[in-house]
Amino acid sequence: MHELREGPALAVDVVVADHHRVVAEGVSALLAPHVRSVVLVYSASALLECVKPGMVIVGDIDLPDMPGLEPVRRIAERRDGSRFIILSGHDEPLIVQDAMQSGAWAYVLKQSPRNELLDAVRDVLDGHRYVSPGLMAALVNAPPSVHRLTRRQREVLERMANGLRASDIAIELGISVRTVESHRQSLLDLFHVHSGVALVREAIRMGLIRDPGGPYTAARDESTP
Structure with missing residues (x-):
């Protein structure tokens, strides 16, 4: 049985952000x-x-309303002492590594014992990073191909x-079609798909x-403009 440690309230204001209101309210109550x-919010803009x-x-x-780790990056770029603790159900090493390298201070699994989140808050306030213990082995044993996606790779993806x-992506990003195709191939190699x-x-x-909610068909899977 994991019990929360008693003690005086931590001198910090917390924002809980989750689009599932029941989850957000549960974390807030904890x-x-x-x-x-x-404070509870349910979107990245809020x-x-x-x-x-x-x-x-x-x-x-x-x-x-914002893709993946973009809110984490934007908070990190402020450099104003605000710190992001990710509370997620995703336990893939690639996501954890990407999150920490994007500026997250901690990564806690939603399925972790309830005391872990408070431990993470305490560690972050003390200036330390925190990753759920259950993820450490996966990170240590992750294959070399598991690394952070570059911003451009993510934009292409x-x-x-x-x-x-490819031609439309090139226009939107202001790069050549050949560069788009190069990013596409590197992503295929990274994920071991064809x-x-x-x-x-x-x-x-x-x-x-x-x-995105729409079909991604084979007809659209073309590397040529």
Whole structure:
């Protein structure tokens, strides 16, 4: 039985961000007795609007109005003392590594014992990084191919998921079609798949990009303009 450690409330204001209201309310109820205040938000835009310097954010990476880890990166770029703790159901090493390298201070699994989140908050306030113990072995044993996607790889991947052809992606990003095709091939090699369809499906399954909600057909899986 894992018990929460008793002690004075931590001198920190927390923002809980999750588009599942029941989850957000549960996390808030867990943290409220142990921190100065808790605010709930359900979207990335609301999160970015309400975060003040020095706050701790406890949030999912599946917010509905911004792809993947973009909110984490934007918070990290502020360099104002606010720190992001990811609370996620995704346990793939690629996602964890990408999250930490994108600026997250901690990565806690939603299925972890309830005391872990408070431990993570305490460690982050003390200036330390935190990763759920159950993830450490997976990170240590991850194959060399598991590494952070570059910003450009992610941009190409997200546009592939939306059904754009290489020529359209090149125009949107201001790069050549040959460069788009090079990024596409590197992503295929990284994920060990042989088609854009399989690549997009795997990226969505791993939570690296959001499901755009529309069909991604073989007809759109073309590397030529």
